[in-house]
Amino acid sequence: MQFKYIDNRDLIRWYMSEEQELPVLVSTEWVAKNLNRPDVRVVEVDYDPQTAYFQGHVRGAVLWDWKKDINDPIERNIISKEGFESLCSRSGISNDTHIVLYGDFNNWFAAFAFWVARLYGHQKLSIMDGGRKKWIAEERELVKEAPSPAPTSYKVTKVRYEYRILLPDVRARLGSPTVALVDVRSPDEYTGKILAPPEYPTEHAQRGGHIPGAVNIPWARALNEDGTFKPIEELRRLYQGMGVTPDKEVITYCRIGERSSVTWFVLKELLKYPKVRNYDGSWSEWGNVVGTPIEK
């Protein structure tokens, strides 16, 4: 697949190729021009829809509420295969629909939804670069009316379990020279100085620190001030400079797996690393489970 790549004022821009294959990153401008296409479904993924989607969203965008729609309603887990099928069906998404995701909190939860959709094998998938923040900063149109898409019969045909990793498998890889663990939280969370991220200060774990052997590359280092992703070469230097190289199996984690989805997206989708897995149990699991080893 060949992408057209234009580096404009140090901001990376991916556009549709002449072959109309799909980039994983689309600009706000692209979304503004293409949001009415019947084969495109724009989805806003929010942690807090009350302060985001319901205050105004991209015309035609459906809402995926991260807590209610992307996660299992009972147990702590991502949505099931059947749940994802139901979510896509009621969102008017078919197996060949091009889903464009964006959202609040610098696209954290849009990246999480991207990861889940990839895990359930959806092919035509993009993130709107810069997310909700950039759309608003550019004073683009926001509407309050929610669309009522015609339901579809979405079917998951392949589950990519290799994109996810669970605690026992992380534990089994500790100390392996072929594995790179990337802790994308803030330095103060990594060192255990604080027990919760500033965004969720009261949701702290029992213990602070990081998984032994993990390097600290905060998610935000992959982004520009305006929330867009940095140029590819800069991203490559950032991760390879910290020993996170494509020859390794890379595991990303944060607190609940949403910030690490951003880094998973960078490594897997932008830098095309072959083996990248998101540990969505993350610190809220590792830092609370009895007997897990911790480094500070």
Place this chain on the structure above:
Amino acid sequence: MVEEIQACGFSSNHLYFLEEMLWLSPIRDRVFRVGILPITQTLWGKVTSVSVKQPGDEVAANRAICLIESRRFLGNVRAPFDLRIERLNMEAVERPWILQRGFGEAAWLCEVAALEDNCLTRLKSWSEIRGEVERMISEKGIICFREVPDYVHAAIGIDCSQLLMVLSDKLEGLPEGSIIHIVADYNEGAEKDLEKWSRITGNEVLDFRVEKRLAHALIRRRTQF
């Protein structure tokens, strides 16, 4: 003269553009100093960043002067009339939460020059908006503090004997100097209990108020005392 409602200050010398939560203070002919109303403390949460247009930029009415990001808000603040940005308050750009404290020397965002003769038509005086502001404060449970809290924690329904334990637990994960606004059911003796707890733990009680049978305490985390 500044009038306070639930400790949110409103100057009778200022003009207001309530739709965008702005106050404007005339400083010379058709030039205004612009700031953000302190009621945004409750409505938006603590403002964490502001991206404002640059001096010399002209902004049409209803277009963005700045992009505000806070704990619960991300949006543009729009111009009440055609204007030109004259000057920025860099202290407020760097520490934007000071905008929400009120009308002090530091609490303005920018100075703007009106580019239209009828610039005052969309602005209102304090007496014109007073009733609307009172309604808003009452309906939305707005409360202002001298220091803008970093976080709000609702502990309503928690037994008073457990409250201080919950508070200690919540503070444990916060960085030194963080300010938390805790809301709990009021009971007699709560303020004294809090003072005692403060002396023992070193955490600082900045404010304590009772509104509609709810206690509001503003506490600064201190680990060294």
